[in-house]
Amino acid sequence: MTAPAPxxxxxxxxxxxxxYLRKQAWPSEFELRRLEREALNLSNATTVGSLEIRAHIAAYKSDFASAVALYDRALSLTADFMTLLRGMNVMQIGGESRWxxxxxxxxxDAIVSSxxxxRGVEVMLACSGYFxxxxxxxxxxxxxxxxxxxxxxSTATPQYPLQERGRDDVEVAEVVACANRFLFDRKVRVRALQxxxxxxxxxxxxxxVTFHVHVAPETAAQLEWDLYGELGERSFPVEESGSLRLVLAADWDELEARPAEKVEQEGSNAYSH
Structure with missing residues (x-):
């Protein structure tokens, strides 16, 4: 049998x-170690590809400092747009919106010429809160x-009166990033941001800003309460003033169709903008 092409x-x-990163699959420790080994071996065929997979693994472990460093190195070696887009996806999932x-x-200049x-970067910016x-x-x-x-x-409108009450794009994104990281750390999958x-x-x-989360309604309610506590501790003026509000909406229809033991296993689960 021939080995797979790079x-x-x-x-x-x-x-x-x-x-794994989107909390759609739950690797055992053995499976994660095997993926790490295969990612390192991939460097023999594609250095950039190896760096990307390793960045995903680092992010899964909540080591975003390493994920950022790995993607920065990957992007220094290639101008491929898909590498940039995949990196943006990793960072917005974990609340690294500034990156x-x-x-x-x-x-x-390269983005607006394509x-x-x-199309891809608009999605990443919107999911990061840079509306x-x-x-x-x-x-x-x-x-x-x-x-x-x-x-x-179907979810975003081009008419946002963001300037009327001084809602700065960066200030809004900081709050959204905090919420994304809060949910990621609790293994919650965000299916959409509206x-x-x-x-x-x-x-x-x-x-x-409504976060459609892949949890049962009672779990979403508790998560929302805990999120408000987290935001209060961080003290974001744009949120404290009422100019920006976040809510969690349970993505219940899909959960109802799934086996109860799987829902219990995932807990307050899942994310994938």
Missing amino acids: ATKFDELYTQAIS VFEKFKRHH PEAM RSAMELADRMSNAGIERDPLLT PTVIALESGEDSLL
Whole structure:
């Protein structure tokens, strides 16, 4: 039997790594060690691919400092857009939103010159809480007659009055990043992020960000309470003022269709923007 070609082997390992990171699969200690060995062996065929898989494993272990260093090294060796996009996905899942935005700014000219890149990066920016920046890409695509990613067309609107109450893109993203990391650390999978501008009785407005989480309703309610405590300890002005509000919505329909023992195993589970 011939050995898998490098690209095929990378795809195989990436499928495993991303399923672990998104809390869609639960590796045993043996399976995780085997993936680590295979990632190191992959360097004989593709250094960049090896670095990417190792970054996913580091992120799964909540070692995002190592994940950032590994992806920075990978991107220093290649200009491949998909490597950048996969790196952005890893970082937004774990709340490393600043890395996502820094890479967006650094590679801005290359991103806006490619319809595929703009579609992918808009998703990553929106999932990281950089809604205004995501909408700027959406406007650019709309003006150029480029279709947006289907993941966003049904959940995001290009009219965000973010400037009316001083909601800074970076301030909003910091709160979203805190929530993403909070949920990641508790093995909760976020299936979608939905921003909506709501009118308040005072005549002002608030940006409501709904995290659709893969848990039962009672678990979502407890998680939301704990999240508010975490946000209060961190003290984010844009959230404390009511200008930005976060809520968790249980992704219950899918859970109901799954075996009870699997739901119990996953607990307060799962994530994949």
